[in-house]
Amino acid sequence: MLSTLQPPRSLSLLPLRRFRNSKTIVSASSSTTSVISPPQSQILTTRRSLLSGETTAAEIAKSYLSRIRLTEPQLKCFLHVSENVLKDAQEIDQRIAKGEELGPLAGVLIGVKDNICTQGMPSTAASRILEHYRPPFDATAVKKIKELGGIVVGKTNMDEFGMGSTTEASAFQVTANPWDLSRVPGGSSGGSAAAVAARQCMVSLGSDTGGSVRQPASFCGVVGLKPTYGRVSRFGLMAYASSLDVIGCFGSTVADAGMLLHAISGYDRFDSTSSKQDVPEFQSQFLSVDHFESKPLNGVKVGIIRETLEDGVDSGVRSATQEAASHLEALGCVLTEVSLPSFSLGLPAYYVIASSESSSNLSRYDGVRYGNQVMAEELNKLYECSRGEGFGGEVKMRILMGTYALSAGYYDAYYKRAQQVRTLIRKDFKAALEQNDILISPAAPSAAYKIGEKKDDPLAMYAGDIMTVNVNLAGLPAMVLPCGLVEGGPSGLPVGLQMIGAAFDEEKLLKVGHIFEQTLKGSSFVPPLLANVP
Numbered sequence: 001m002l003s004t005l006q007p008p009r010s011l012s013l014l015p016l017r018r019f020r021n022s023k024t025i026v027s028a029s030s031s032t033t034s035v036i037s038p039p040q041s042q043i044l045t046t047r048r049s050l051l052s053g054e055t056t057a058a059e060i061a062k063s064y065l066s067r068i069r070l071t072e073p074q075l076k077c078f079l080h081v082s083e084n085v086l087k088d089a090q091e092i093d094q095r096i097a098k099g100e101e102l103g104p105l106a107g108v109l110i111g112v113k114d115n116i117c118t119q120g121m122p123s124t125a126a127s128r129i130l131e132h133y134r135p136p137f138d139a140t141a142v143k144k145i146k147e148l149g150g151i152v153v154g155k156t157n158m159d160e161f162g163m164g165s166t167t168e169a170s171a172f173q174v175t176a177n178p179w180d181l182s183r184v185p186g187g188s189s190g191g192s193a194a195a196v197a198a199r200q201c202m203v204s205l206g207s208d209t210g211g212s213v214r215q216p217a218s219f220c221g222v223v224g225l226k227p228t229y230g231r232v233s234r235f236g237l238m239a240y241a242s243s244l245d246v247i248g249c250f251g252s253t254v255a256d257a258g259m260l261l262h263a264i265s266g267y268d269r270f271d272s273t274s275s276k277q278d279v280p281e282f283q284s285q286f287l288s289v290d291h292f293e294s295k296p297l298n299g300v301k302v303g304i305i306r307e308t309l310e311d312g313v314d315s316g317v318r319s320a321t322q323e324a325a326s327h328l329e330a331l332g333c334v335l336t337e338v339s340l341p342s343f344s345l346g347l348p349a350y351y352v353i354a355s356s357e358s359s360s361n362l363s364r365y366d367g368v369r370y371g372n373q374v375m376a377e378e379l380n381k382l383y384e385c386s387r388g389e390g391f392g393g394e395v396k397m398r399i400l401m402g403t404y405a406l407s408a409g410y411y412d413a414y415y416k417r418a419q420q421v422r423t424l425i426r427k428d429f430k431a432a433l434e435q436n437d438i439l440i441s442p443a444a445p446s447a448a449y450k451i452g453e454k455k456d457d458p459l460a461m462y463a464g465d466i467m468t469v470n471v472n473l474a475g476l477p478a479m480v481l482p483c484g485l486v487e488g489g490p491s492g493l494p495v496g497l498q499m500i501g502a503a504f505d506e507e508k509l510l511k512v513g514h515i516f517e518q519t520l521k522g523s524s525f526v527p528p529l530l531a532n533v534p
Contacts (some may be wrong), residue, residue, distance in 0.1 A: 038289050038518040041255040042202040046107050057107035061089035064109050068200045076173045077195040079114050080122045081154035088151045106149030111195045111204035114155040117236040125238045126170040127160045129371040129390025139236020141247050141264040148263050153201045156191030160392045162240040164188050165461050169394040178527035180489030183448040186216030193220040196250045203260045204250045209240050211468025213248035214480040218443035218496025221482045221525040225249045225257040228504045229475035230275035233268030241357035244472045254513040255286040277504050285511040289518045295332030296515050301436040303338035308441035316486030320495040321442045324483035338432045342424040346470035352405050352418035359402030422473045429474045433502045443480040443496035477506045481513050482525040491528040
């Protein structure tokens with residue numbers, strides 16, 4: 001019976017094949033001659049298996065927990081694995097036995113980034129200052145997941161408070177990339193991305209402040225979806241930069257990421273920035289490939305952002321992106337090149353704004369109001385020791401940067417100017433999206449790099465966010481999905497294509513992404529780590 005619990009063979013067990021583009025080709029097993037079928041939704045497969053009686057929720061849970069035990073010593077994706085997974089699964093089986101109606105996420109195993117509050121479960125934002133903290137409530141996104149039958153597997157590793165691009169800034173452990181254990185999974189949601197890539201969970205939640213869902217999705221070869229600002233409630237998300245933070249979704253397919261987004265979207269009275277905009281039924285976009293027309297995206301206007309394919313982008317990434325654009329054109333899309341004149345200004349503006357807001361948001365962690373307390377004889381010393389011992393180096397540096405940018409005499413020169421740049425970026429995106437349905441670009445300038453390679457060079461690490469930060473500054477939705485493989489690691493390294501849409505038009509992104517994914521031939525985005533894992 002357990003063999004039926006694994007992801008479909010096309011997702012987890014077939015040897016990887018060569019990507020169509022000879023310029024980005026990687027060595028892969030040549031022993032396979034069978035055709036790789038399109039990736040299948042884990043959520044829908046699970047639901048069908050439960051309703052048909054083919055398997056039980058408890059058996060599915062045991063299978064995933066077994067995979068976590070086998071792979072976690074190498075990957076270190078989770079900071080905490082819930083002790084209630086089997087109990088929650090058995091409750092779902094009992095409901096099935098009684099003939100009760102199941103929620104759309106029944107039996108779906110979900111990882112949750114450690115900066116999203118989970119009742120009674122450690123939620124530390126990967127920081128020593130919150131070590132052992134167990135919230136008395138669930139974040140709204142987590143509450144919605146549970147109400148729909150989802151099972152929280154555990155809390156995933158991350159860069160401390162979301163500040164980083166590699167998951168090396170965690171106070172507790174460094175997560176490895178399932179494609180190559182010597183490389184980073186990206187960040188700051190690296191644990192959530194790697195857990196989905198390694199099939200330790202079906203889907204997962206992350207947070208995206210400047211690309212923290214999309215860049216690790218690219219590095220780990222999974223789908224990462226950042227919704228429009230306000231689409232998902234931020235209640236229960238530990239604040240880093242409040243005007244930029246959003247909760248996002250990871251899945252091994254576009255359908256899984258879209259269905260998870262639908263589950264957590266909607267207005268929330270506990271978050272004044274959440275939108276009352278209607279949430280479309282995203283699942284209607286996920287048609288079987290058998291129902292596609294010969295040119296299923298006929299007439300869809302796609303703009304390729306010129307500035308994202310210039311100097312500084314690895315040749316393999318550029319080639320994979322151009323191949324992806326050609327594939328979209330073959331599906332009927334009309335491609336044009338667009339320019340965003342303010343594109344290069346986004347990175348410095350982002351780091352000024354994000355650091356300034358983090359300086360304010362993290363002031364609450366002082367050992368008195370929030371956070372672990374270090375005893376001292378006088379109050380200022382208590383603050384100093386509690387924050388000094390509780391925060392890591394990256395967090396301290398960003399707090400200092402933000403405090404400086406907000407200080408008297410420098411506010412206008414830095415923070416105010418950055419906000420003015422933000423307005424320019426929004427205008428450029430608005431103009432480009434008035435002429436195009438979606439925009440595309442690489443998700444990152446390179447594939448995953450070695451652990452430790454950029455840890456001592458923060459400017460080089462920050463530069464890796466150049467493809468993603470502008471989207472957060474504009475508050476737009478974006479999705480990254482794997483589009484090819486480049487040389488590196490034992491079986492190549494995945495490259496992600498970023499699709500950007502107009503505000504609250506996630507539905508169009510999901511439609512285009514799903515068709516792209518289901519018709520892309522020649523690659524199975526499954527890490528070699530899983531070749532010998534049941």
